Structures are given as C-alpha cells and as structure tokens.
Amino acid sequence: MKVKQTKMEKRYKQTGYYYAKYYSVECPKCHKEATVSHDGSYWGWKNAELKCLHCMHKENRADLLLYEVTVRRNCPDCGKQISAEINNLKNPPKEMNVTCPDCSFSAKYTTNISSYRLVNKLNGMKGDPLFNYPLWLQGEVKRNLFWAYNREHLEEIRSYVDAELRERQSLYLMTMVARLPQFIKEAKNRDDILKKIDILLKR
Structure with a gap:
C-alpha cells in the first residue's frame, strides 16, 4: 500500500527578537562593511561606536x-x-x-x-539611527527601498517572505513583521525580494 506524501509547507513563526542591537553600515572611509553598536539602552546611544574591521576606522557618537x-x-x-x-x-x-x-x-x-x-546626507538611502551612515544591506525592489539592519534581520525577513504559512502577529507587540513595508508582505513580490536578499547576503 502506497502512502501519499504531502508537501511540508514552509511556516513562519515570529521570534520576538530585537534586531536593532547593532547595525551593518557602509564605512565612511573605505566604503566597506562596518558595524555600529551600542549597549542597548536609550542613554547608551551617546556612547555608540562605529568600527570597521577592513580599514580599522573608529568613531564614537559623542564625537x-x-x-x-x-x-x-x-x-x-x-x-x-x-x-x-x-x-x-x-x-x-x-x-x-x-x-x-x-x-x-x-x-x-x-x-x-x-x-x-552632525547629520550625514544619504540622498534617499536608509541610514542607521545613530550615525546616519548608509545601511550596508539595502537595495531597490520594484522601485521600493528594501533594507535590513544586519544579517540576522535580513535572514528573519527572508524566513517571513519565503513562508507559505504565517503565524498571526501579536496585537500588543510591535513585531518585526508589523514594521515591514506593505510591498514586502505582498505575495506578488516574493520572488523579487528573495532574489534581492540572496544578492545582499553575498555582499
């Protein structure tokens, strides 16, 4: 007797993880990937630091x-x-x-x-909220600006976009999904967004 196998549907379950603990940005000196980090508190923002492992450039937000x-x-x-x-x-x-x-x-x-x-001018790009340097993981999808704070954030967006089943979002928490632009949530843009994510992950 043959047992009919059913296709496992890809399911997205929200994590509630806070992704804005650090930001991947473009280094203002060598234009490669750098990291902006802070201690997680609002008052700790004034001591936020930018570090680039490529050219060893460093900046402190207090500067x-x-x-x-x-x-x-x-x-x-x-x-x-x-x-x-x-x-x-x-x-x-x-x-x-x-x-x-x-x-x-x-x-x-x-x-x-x-x-x-001092405020950096970005010419339509998305910047981090501390130094306002361009986010490293961003690009255009169907004339919409697509971006992520860091690779963990980008992977979470990928899991959501690629899922066929999505868990209902909390009514009292501003989850990652609740903050996503509408064009990312639309099924018709799935393939284009997944392609863009693959490109960004290889940067």
Whole structure:
C-alpha cells in the first residue's frame, strides 16, 4: 500500500527578537562593511561606536556632538543691538568678547550655548539611527527601498517572505513583521525580494 506524501509547507513563526542591537553600515572611509553598536539602552546611544574591521576606522557618537554659542545684547554704550555667534565648536566658551559694529565698544558677555549633532546626507538611502551612515544591506525592489539592519534581520525577513504559512502577529507587540513595508508582505513580490536578499547576503 502506497502512502501519499504531502508537501511540508514552509511556516513562519515570529521570534520576538530585537534586531536593532547593532547595525551593518557602509564605512565612511573605505566604503566597506562596518558595524555600529551600542549597549542597548536609550542613554547608551551617546556612547555608540562605529568600527570597521577592513580599514580599522573608529568613531564614537559623542564625537558628533557640536556646540553653537550666541550673544544677543544691546550695546551699553550706544544702545544699538549687537549679536555674535560661533558654531561647530567642541568646547564652547561660557564667555566671549563682542564688539559693537556701530560704536566699537567692546565687552565680554555670557554666551547662550546650544548643542546639535552632525547629520550625514544619504540622498534617499536608509541610514542607521545613530550615525546616519548608509545601511550596508539595502537595495531597490520594484522601485521600493528594501533594507535590513544586519544579517540576522535580513535572514528573519527572508524566513517571513519565503513562508507559505504565517503565524498571526501579536496585537500588543510591535513585531518585526508589523514594521515591514506593505510591498514586502505582498505575495506578488516574493520572488523579487528573495532574489534581492540572496544578492545582499553575498555582499
């Protein structure tokens, strides 16, 4: 008696794993794959590091923090408004000398200090949330930007796209699948996305 064998359907079961523990990015120096890592906490982001094992380039997110100092006053000699500002400072001064452009009166004033971070321009690419360097694992699928934080994240997306059965997602957790763009979830794009994933995994 022959036993009819049934095809095993590929099943996706969500893991609940947090993939944003580190990011694979393009090194700003050698343009090869580098890693941005942090300790997992929001406050630990300020100590995030970029390391490239190809050219040994390193960066600390704290290095991106710069300061701007400003002075806005009325000249005590002629009453005209005086102003001055200096930006891109690593060590902002608490006081600075400012000269009135009308009467040339000069005095030392307390500065207002504000901080900001340098932002890299990506021209439509997806960047990591700490340094905003281009993610290493990204490309275009049918005019849609496809990306993953790292290889573990990419493999998880592959498991989801390749599955024929998908477990219902949690209603109270923002799972990896819940964050996926709609074009990745559409069956008509499955083959194109799987091809793109194979290409990215070989980078």
